[in-house]
Amino acid sequence: MELKEKILSSYVAFENGIDINSDIHEIRTEALENFEKLGFPTKKLEAWKYTSLNSVFKNDYSIFPDKEVTVDLADVKKYFIHDIDTYKVVFIDGKYSSFLSETTHDAIDVCLMSAALTKSKYSPVVENYFNKIAKQDNLTSLNTAFANEGAYIHIPRNVEVEKPIQIINFTTGSEAATMVQPRNLIVVEENAHVQIIERNQSLTDNAVLSNIVTEVFAAKNSTVDIYKIQNDNINASLVDNSYIEQKTNSVVSVHTFSFGGNITRNNLNFYQRGEHMDSILKGITIIEGKQHVDHHTLVHHIEPNCESHQDYKGIFNDRSTGVFNGKVIVNKEAQKTNAYQQNNNVLISDKATINAKPQLEIFADDVKCSHGCTIGQLDDDALFYMQQRGIPKKEGKALLMFAFANTVLESVKIPEVKSRITKIIANKLGVDIGFDL
Amino acid sequence: MLKINNLHASIEEKSILKGLNIEVKAGEVHAIMGPNGAGKSTLANIIAGKEDYEVTDGTIELNGEDISELAPEERAHNGVFLSFQYPVEIPGVSVTNFIKTAINETRKAKGLEDMPAKDMLKMIREKSELLEIDRKFLSRSLNEGFSGGEKKRNEIFQMAMLEPKLAILDETDSGLDIDALRIVANGVNKLKSKDNAVIVITHYQRLLDYIVPDFVHVLHDGKIVKSGDASLALELEAKGYDWIKKELV
Numbered sequence: 001m002e003l004k005e006k007i008l009s010s011y012v013a014f015e016n017g018i019d020i021n022s023d024i025h026e027i028r029t030e031a032l033e034n035f036e037k038l039g040f041p042t043k044k045l046e047a048w049k050y051t052s053l054n055s056v057f058k059n060d061y062s063i064f065p066d067k068e069v070t071v072d073l074a075d076v077k078k079y080f081i082h083d084i085d086t087y088k089v090v091f092i093d094g095k096y097s098s099f100l101s102e103t104t105h106d107a108i109d110v111c112l113m114s115a116a117l118t119k120s121k122y123s124p125v126v127e128n129y130f131n132k133i134a135k136q137d138n139l140t141s142l143n144t145a146f147a148n149e150g151a152y153i154h155i156p157r158n159v160e161v162e163k164p165i166q167i168i169n170f171t172t173g174s175e176a177a178t179m180v181q182p183r184n185l186i187v188v189e190e191n192a193h194v195q196i197i198e199r200n201q202s203l204t205d206n207a208v209l210s211n212i213v214t215e216v217f218a219a220k221n222s223t224v225d226i227y228k229i230q231n232d233n234i235n236a237s238l239v240d241n242s243y244i245e246q247k248t249n250s251v252v253s254v255h256t257f258s259f260g261g262n263i264t265r266n267n268l269n270f271y272q273r274g275e276h277m278d279s280i281l282k283g284i285t286i287i288e289g290k291q292h293v294d295h296h297t298l299v300h301h302i303e304p305n306c307e308s309h310q311d312y313k314g315i316f317n318d319r320s321t322g323v324f325n326g327k328v329i330v331n332k333e334a335q336k337t338n339a340y341q342q343n344n345n346v347l348i349s350d351k352a353t354i355n356a357k358p359q360l361e362i363f364a365d366d367v368k369c370s371h372g373c374t375i376g377q378l379d380d381d382a383l384f385y386m387q388q389r390g391i392p393k394k395e396g397k398a399l400l401m402f403a404f405a406n407t408v409l410e411s412v413k414i415p416e417v418k419s420r421i422t423k424i425i426a427n428k429l430g431v432d433i434g435f436d437l
Numbered sequence: 438m439l440k441i442n443n444l445h446a447s448i449e450e451k452s453i454l455k456g457l458n459i460e461v462k463a464g465e466v467h468a469i470m471g472p473n474g475a476g477k478s479t480l481a482n483i484i485a486g487k488e489d490y491e492v493t494d495g496t497i498e499l500n501g502e503d504i505s506e507l508a509p510e511e512r513a514h515n516g517v518f519l520s521f522q523y524p525v526e527i528p529g530v531s532v533t534n535f536i537k538t539a540i541n542e543t544r545k546a547k548g549l550e551d552m553p554a555k556d557m558l559k560m561i562r563e564k565s566e567l568l569e570i571d572r573k574f575l576s577r578s579l580n581e582g583f584s585g586g587e588k589k590r591n592e593i594f595q596m597a598m599l600e601p602k603l604a605i606l607d608e609t610d611s612g613l614d615i616d617a618l619r620i621v622a623n624g625v626n627k628l629k630s631k632d633n634a635v636i637v638i639t640h641y642q643r644l645l646d647y648i649v650p651d652f653v654h655v656l657h658d659g660k661i662v663k664s665g666d667a668s669l670a671l672e673l674e675a676k677g678y679d680w681i682k683k684e685l686v
Contacts, residue, residue, distance in 0.1 A: 382526075385521065386535075388518075389536075395538070
């Protein structure tokens with residue numbers, strides 16, 4: 001059976017476990033109809049021109065891994081940022097793991113989407129925010145149709161959350177191939193501040209497809225920092241759809257570190273509704289083999305006096321392929337916009353490919369929009385220079401790559417995240433020097 | 438220290454060195470002069486091990502060991518230092534962290550532990566004072582946006598930190614004003630000892646007023662065609678290179 005058919009025919013089973021007489025379920029069934037109509041994205045769609053998920057859709061996924069699977073903390077501890085105190089919302093094969101999680105209702109809500117969607121005390125927030133900015137495209141609709149579990153985070157006014165929140169999705173591969181569709185809702189009220197770390201990790205080499213949707217609402221004067229760590233096994237594919245709405249004077253940053261997995265597609269969308277705000281989108285991609293990482297970003301400047309800063313660095317080895325499609329829309333009303341976009345790529349091998357496409361649609365006449373895109377190789381003269389000073393070639397290459405990626409690394413505000421990323425990079429490059437640049 | 442025998446080298450099948458011989462002993466300063474295109478920088482790069490060049494004949498011995506098959510970093514670990522004519526800019530790597538990495542990689546190659554941070558800082562302080570380098574300069578990205586003089590001073594600072602056995606200064610005087618020249622030369626002179634050797638490659642006599650050579654060689658068309666003492670440099674300064682070319686005919 002085709003995956004699409006399998007998904008549609010399994011919907012009745014999905015409905016068994018949820019309240020089908022709710023407003024939420026109406027949203028779901030509409031989304032299902034939408035997905036039924038649209039089907040999976042193909043390369044004929046402009047947005048999917050350089051990324052084909054055909055090979056991924058061929059797997060015979062179990063849509064609802066039914067079994068309760070437990071994992072030993074000792075086996076998965078390394079995937080957490082564990083050297084600092086954090087809240088944790090952890091799922092195993094799409095099911096909440098209370099054992100690995102550390103949630104709270106103390107001043108803030110860090111808990112489960114399934115609870116938020118059903119309990120009346122959450123309904124004012126859910127009614128206001130759930131599915132309000134998520135697009136109606138193929139895969140987002142598919143996720144919305146099955147929206148039930150994920151992380152629910154609500155930070156009330158004036159609360160500065162001191163501990164970062166980790167959202168981790170483990171897949172065990174206890175079934176042959178697994179598809180999961182986590183749905184996250186993050187609402188940050190006025191003047192509040194929160195830091196979030198996201199990670200998807202498969203624990204075996206079985207195929208995994210994660211189709212995640214995260215909606216983030218950042219109210220006036222709020223600060224939200226999100227770190228996405230994508231360093232998964234070779235048969236794990238990920239579509240990460242993030243939708244972020246910002247209000248006046250808010251600052252939201254998203255750092256995406258893409259080091260592993262089979263096919264990774266990031267759809268990162270910012271909508272600026274207000275003035276004097278800053279949207280920061282940064283990423284480091286280092287891949288090899290036949291890995292594929294696609295960054296599709298959108299920053300929509302709707303009102304005047306706002307800024308956006310994009311900085312994506314990519315290093316591609318072997319036959320790996322990358323895509324950077326950075327779209328900036330500046331509405332006619334959005335005067336004095338300052339939009340900055342930088343995308344730099346290094347191809348280590350002759351067979352690696354990067355498709356880079358800056359896309360600027362500017363309708364205002366008093367704006368500053370800059371974009372720079374480079375594709376190059378490691379500088380042989382710089383390598384010789386370093387070797388001459390006693391630094392072996394491999395370490396020299398690593399040092400050059402660290403230096404190249406450093407503008408992104410240095411803006412990571414959580415030291416433990418920064419050192420973890422540094423270690424992952426050093427490990428990938430086969431060196432044991434964590435450069436303190 | 439360094440003994441080069443009948444060295445032939447080419448790049449992309451173009452022959453550049455055509456039977457070069459030189460011997461440099463510990464404690465000596467040698468100057469290599471010559472017109473543009475004579476092969477001076479090629480010689481420096483070949484001693485340092487740049488892979489673009491192919492050594493077609495001859496040997497390069499450092500302290501009795503043939504180093505011509507060694508990787509550039511291995512030659513560096515054996516004490517070869519090249520002050521580049523055009524030091525490379527490496528954005529994102531600070532001077533301090535670069536030199537720390539260089540020293541610790543060299544120590545690692547010798548089976549030594551990393552240099553303790555305290556010792557490293559002390560050494561950086563001493564050597565930067567020797568070359569009159571502003572401490573702020575050390576936290577800047579390596580060579581990025583440095584003036585010509587700053588780049589050259591930074592090269593000699595690294596030389597001071599790495600304490601090489603054989604230092605080759607490739608046109609270290611170019612791009613230096615007279616004050617910077619004095620500081621750089623003073624630094625080199627302070628680092629000179631009976632155990633190490635210096636090869637100065639230059640177009641002009643100017644630098645040799647400060648770093649006085651024991652021997653001066655003229656490189657022309659891939660060979661050393663004339664050698665003498667420091668007075669040869671003065672003669673070249675006064676008369677140019679043409680008289681040597683004529684002598685050869």
